[in-house]
Amino acid sequence: MVPLRTEWGRSMxxxxxxxxxxxxxxxxxxxxxxxxxxxxxxxxIAEFARLAHEAGAMFMTDVVTSLAGCELEFDEWDxxxxxxxxxxxxxxxxxxxxxxxxxxxxxxxxxRPKPPTSWYLDLQLIADYxxxxxxxxxxxxxxxxxxxxxxxxxALNEGLSARWERHAANASALRAGLRALNLELPVPEDERLxxxxxxxxxxxxxxxxxxNQLLDEYSIEVGRGLGEFAGKIIRVGLMGESCVPAxxxxxxxxxxxILPEHGFEVANGVAAAAASAQLVKHPSPLxxx
Amino acid sequence: MVPLRTEWGRSMxxxxxxxxxxxxxxxxxxxxxxxxxxxxxxxxIAEFARLAHEAGAMFMTDVVTSLAGCELEFDEWDxxxxxxxxxxxxxxxxxxxxxxxxxxxxxxxxxRPKPPTSWYLDLQLIADYxxxxxxxxxxxxxxxxxxxxxxxxxALNEGLSARWERHAANASALRAGLRALNLELPVPEDERLxxxxxxxxxxxxxxxxxxNQLLDEYSIEVGRGLGEFAGKIIRVGLMGESCVPAxxxxxxxxxxxILPEHGFEVANGVAAAAASAQLVKHPSPLxxx
Numbered sequence: 001m002v003p004l005r006t007e008w009g010r011s012m013x014x015x016x017x018x019x020x021x022x023x024x025x026x027x028x029x030x031x032x033x034x035x036x037x038x039x040x041x042x043x044x045i046a047e048f049a050r051l052a053h054e055a056g057a058m059f060m061t062d063v064v065t066s067l068a069g070c071e072l073e074f075d076e077w078d079x080x081x082x083x084x085x086x087x088x089x090x091x092x093x094x095x096x097x098x099x100x101x102x103x104x105x106x107x108x109x110x111x112r113p114k115p116p117t118s119w120y121l122d123l124q125l126i127a128d129y130x131x132x133x134x135x136x137x138x139x140x141x142x143x144x145x146x147x148x149x150x151x152x153x154x155a156l157n158e159g160l161s162a163r164w165e166r167h168a169a170n171a172s173a174l175r176a177g178l179r180a181l182n183l184e185l186p187v188p189e190d191e192r193l194x195x196x197x198x199x200x201x202x203x204x205x206x207x208x209x210x211x212n213q214l215l216d217e218y219s220i221e222v223g224r225g226l227g228e229f230a231g232k233i234i235r236v237g238l239m240g241e242s243c244v245p246a247x248x249x250x251x252x253x254x255x256x257x258i259l260p261e262h263g264f265e266v267a268n269g270v271a272a273a274a275a276s277a278q279l280v281k282h283p284s285p286l287x288x289x
Numbered sequence: 290m291v292p293l294r295t296e297w298g299r300s301m302x303x304x305x306x307x308x309x310x311x312x313x314x315x316x317x318x319x320x321x322x323x324x325x326x327x328x329x330x331x332x333x334i335a336e337f338a339r340l341a342h343e344a345g346a347m348f349m350t351d352v353v354t355s356l357a358g359c360e361l362e363f364d365e366w367d368x369x370x371x372x373x374x375x376x377x378x379x380x381x382x383x384x385x386x387x388x389x390x391x392x393x394x395x396x397x398x399x400x401r402p403k404p405p406t407s408w409y410l411d412l413q414l415i416a417d418y419x420x421x422x423x424x425x426x427x428x429x430x431x432x433x434x435x436x437x438x439x440x441x442x443x444a445l446n447e448g449l450s451a452r453w454e455r456h457a458a459n460a461s462a463l464r465a466g467l468r469a470l471n472l473e474l475p476v477p478e479d480e481r482l483x484x485x486x487x488x489x490x491x492x493x494x495x496x497x498x499x500x501n502q503l504l505d506e507y508s509i510e511v512g513r514g515l516g517e518f519a520g521k522i523i524r525v526g527l528m529g530e531s532c533v534p535a536x537x538x539x540x541x542x543x544x545x546x547i548l549p550e551h552g553f554e555v556a557n558g559v560a561a562a563a564a565s566a567q568l569v570k571h572p573s574p575l576x577x578x
Contacts, residue, residue, distance in 0.1 A: 087428055095384060095430025118407030139376055141384025144433070 002027075008228040009039050009198065011191040014047040021055040029058050034072065035065035038226045040187045040198035040235065042070070046077040053078060058105060064088055067098070068155045069167045069195040069239055080105040086144070089167065089195055091240025092151030096144040099123075154289065162285045167194040169284035170243050173275040174236065177252040180274035181259065181266045186233060195243075197236045198229065202264040207231045210262065218254040220247075244287055248275055291316075297517040298328050298487065300480040303336040310344040319346050323361065324354035327515045329476045329487035329524065331359065335366040342367060347394060353377055356387070357444045358456045358484040358528055369394040375433070378456065378484055380529025381440030385433040388412075443578065451574045456483040458573035459532050462564040463525065466541040469563035470548065470555045475522060484532075486525045487518065491553040496520045499551065507543040509536075533576055537564055 004020055006012045012032065021027055030052035034045045049059040060081035066072050069089030074082055080102045087094035101109070101123070109123045116122050122137075129137035155163055171194035175185060184200040185192070201207060207224060211234060214220045223235030236251060252271035259266050293309055295301045301321065310316055319341035323334045338348040349370035355361050358378030363371055369391045376383035390398070390412070398412045405411050411426075418426035444452055460483035464474060473489040474481070490496060496513060500523060503509045512524035525540060541560035548555050 085428060093430065093432040094428040095433050116407075118409055120407060120409035139374060139383040141382065141433070143382040143436070144384050144430070147432070 009041060009186045009191075010188065011041050012043050012048075014044055014051060017048055017051050021051060021057070025055065027052075027055060027057045029060060030055075031060045031062075033062040035063070035070065035193050035195060037065050037193070037196050037223075037235070037237075039229070040193050040196050041191050042066075042193050045079070046073070049078050049080075058102075058108065060105075065193070065195050065239070068160065068163055069243075070164050070193070074100050074102075078102070080108075086148050086151065089163070089239045089243075090148070090151045090155060091242075092147045093144065096141060096148050098148070158285070158287065164194075166285045166287060167238065167243050169279065169282050170238050170245060170248050171195070171197060172282055173245065173278040173284070174238060174248045174251070176278035177248065177271035177275035178255075180270040181252070181255060183255075186229070195237065195239045196223075197238070198225075198233045199236060200233050201231075202259070202262075205259065205262040205264055207234070210234065210258065213258055214251075214254055217258075218250065220251055220254055222251075241287060241289060245275075245279055245284055298330060298476045298480075300330050301332050301337075303333055303340060306337055306340050310340060310346070314344065316341075316344060316346045318349060319344075320349045320351075322351040324352070324359065324482050324484060326354050326482070326485050326512075326524070326526075328518070329482050329485050330480050331355075331482050334368070335362070338367050338369075347391075347397065349394075354482070354484050354528070357449065357452055358532075359453050359482070363389050363391075367391070369397075375437050375440065378452070378528045378532075379437070379440045379444060380531075381436045382433065385430060385437050387437070447574075447576065453483075455574045455576060456527065456532050458568065458571050459527050459534060459537055460484070460486060461571055462534065462567045462573070463527060463537045463540070465567035466537065466560035466564035467544075469559040470541070470544060472544075475518070484526065484528045485512075486527070487514075487522045488525060489522050490520075491548070491551075494548065494551040494553055496523070499523065499547065502547055503540075503543055506547075507539065509540055509543055511540075530576060530578060534564075534568055534573055 002020055002024055004012065004016050006016070017030065021030070030048060032043055032045055032048045035042055045061050052059040058080040061079055063072055063082045064085045065088045067084040067089060079100070081099070083097055083099045085094065086092035086096045086098065106127070109127070112124070115124070119125070125135075125137045128135040174197055178185060178197070178199055183202065186198050186200050201210065211222055211224060214222055223237065225231055225233040225235070238247065249272055252275055256266055256268070256271055291309055291313055293301065293305050295305070306319065310319070319337060321332055321334055321337045324331055334350050341348040347369040350368055352361055352371045353374045354377045356373040356378060368389070370388070372386055372388045374383065375381035375385045375387065395416070398416070401413070404413070408414070414424075414426045417424040463486055467474060467486070467488055472491065475487050475489050490499065500511055500513060503511055512526065514520055514522040514524065527536065538561055541564055545555055545557065545560055
């Protein structure tokens with residue numbers, strides 16, 4: 001395995017992958033994440049897939065946070081393996097994982113010379129279970145499947161483009177409000193996720209205290225910083241059914257109230273005004289559930 | 290791995306295990322199933338565990354069908370690893386798997402020289418997730434956990450002994466009815482499961498037709514025979530909330546109606562009468578859900 005790394009909070013430059021593939025022509029599989037929730041970045045996976053295929057490799061990707069939250073074209077981008085979760089932008093209960101395989105990927109799985117050592121995610125056995133032979137692999141989590149079916153139905157009723165647009169509009173309103181509070185967004189504009197926004201904590205604002213206060217006093221849970229961002233940022237998710245203007249305003253209002261208590265002065269009402277102006281310019285499609 | 294086998298429909302004789310352990314003193318782990326649903330048999334796992342420990346090995350057991358359906362004493366029987374399912378006698382939705390480990394088992398997991406090749410059921414990582422450090426392993430299937438909690442609460446409210454007794458009483462009524470229909474039960478009486486009863490199909494009765502008819506005309510699903518029993522038996526589950534006299538009578542009545550259509554004559558009402566008499570003698574505790 002050859003790990004390729006980029007700076008925290010930045011997208012991976014496809015040239016790094018192109019160089020690595022030239023250096024390692026024996027590569028069989030390239031793995032890259034689409035929407036990286038630790039660092040709040042979107043990666044150019046269509047380009048990764050193209051480079052991988054040019055080099056004779058397959059491409060696998062984590063679309064846990066991107067599925068149903070931003071543009072994702074499994075066929076058009078020629079992806080081979082993609083796996084996701086039910087609990088992010090699909091807004092179903094957690095506990096089930098939609099996956100997609102290309103014909104090329106399925107052929108590989110079907111013709112593996114060595115079976116996998118673990119029974120858990122043996123896709124060959126799972127394919128036999130879902131196929132016409134229906135050979136028992138596990139007892140299916142029936143209620144999870146009904147939940148996922150309902151969530152997928154809701155996403156399709158909304159329309160995928162409208163859903164992507166909703167995530168973009170609310171993220172953009174959130175950012176307008178955060179900027180009005182003079183807060184810094186560490187990820188460059190064109191590398192940001194709409195589903196998850198990273199906000200740098202001003203000097204003197206304690207990460208744990210702020211997050212606990214948001215949770216205890218406002219019932220708003222935001223993520224903590226990971227890796228190089230630990231203690232330095234908060235991560236604000238706007239995914240699935242939580243991605244609505246009401247939640248944008250609720251968080252901005254809470255921050256406006258809390259930040260001065262932590263020694264960071266903000267002007268009254270500017271955040272809500274900025275978010276509101278942004279939503280007039282770029283309205284969020286209605287989420288009717 | 291040294292497989293030890295027994296005849297289909299019979300319990301494993303502990304002497305077979307004792308002999309094998311003598312022949313293989315290097316054995317580190319003995320694995321045995323408690324309630325075997327393919328063959329409808331109950332195995333003496335307390336005795337297996339005793340023999341394994343005497344030989345310096347640990348004992349792991351599948352309690353998928355036994356948990357909350359018949360006597361199971363993890364501590365008293367000195368088991369090391371046990372895994373179960375939510376969807377059998379606990380009567381919760383499928384998709385979550387309760388496990389239990391002895392201190393000895395957990396020590397082994399914690400001190401493994403080589404980590405497992407699969408991330409899925411790495412109990413060390415899962416222990417770190419459940420422990421005070423709460424290091425992320427997976428997004429917990431929240432709704433499944435609530436479902437399991439409710440089901441466990443229902444089982445504890447009923448009382449485990451009452452629940453075992455309920456499974457025993459209804460199984461015994463079912464068997465009385467089946468015997469009254471002159472049907473043969475291939476598993477010897479003291480090796481049988483209460484949760485799942487195997488019934489031999491009379492000559493000329495087609496397995497698939499019978500099961501389809503039960504499902505289509507009576508909404509009763511029974512299992513098919515597996516292995517050596519394929520096509521020769523049906524498997525009748527009475528587990529969790531389905532283990533009530535109403536379901537015993539419904540199946541007996543359906544069989545009484547259907548069997549003559551398949552060429553196997555039965556006397557009218559004898560099955561229900563026999564089950565009823567048995568339930569008067571050995572009543573089922575009430576399941577109030």
